[in-house]
Amino acid sequence: MSLRERYLTLCMQPSDMKDHMPRLAEIGRGMAVTEIGFRTGVSATAFLYGGCKRLVSIDIAECDVPPELRDDARFSLKVANSNELKPWKSDVLFIDGDHSYNGVYSDLDRWAPLAKVVALHDTAGRKWLGVREAMHDWFGADWTKIAEYHDSHGLTIWQRA
């Protein structure tokens, strides 16, 4: 399967990322992206298909990386706890890892200061209240909310003001 075929398949299959695929493809285009939470690489597929400059995904668990991603020179996966890595600069930071209040707050506190754009998944509905509360508590006047979606469990995108 090509990256394009994988992307188009994931855009049609029911998942908690389905509606966000074109949005992630667009915000990552030409950007250096860091993703916290790889799992099976659905969002990673969107960033790579959309034309990101490079993508570093972080996951605490060993993950199966599909060949279309593994063979892409722009992509790398770090198996690590995002809280224990030394953060690096990114154009776009995508947070979809530890969904607890403390986990999200810590990812924001450690990683967002080195990013220009921050997108968080699971910011809608009642299932992941900790994500929304941590987001609400962490972002201040130096950031502008540029998009908020309520489908596919929610996606909120912030940019430096």
Ligand SMILES: C[S@@+](CC[C@H](N)C(=O)[O-])C[C@H]1O[C@@H](n2cnc3c(N)ncnc32)[C@H](O)[C@@H]1O
């Ligand atoms: C909801 S899944 C990510 C889904 C992925 N974005 C996708 O579209 O396929 C959350 C992932 O975050 C990982 N995770 C949880 N806590 C983490 C942490 N502290 N550091 C890195 N990864 C973490 C889990 O192992 C899991 O694979």
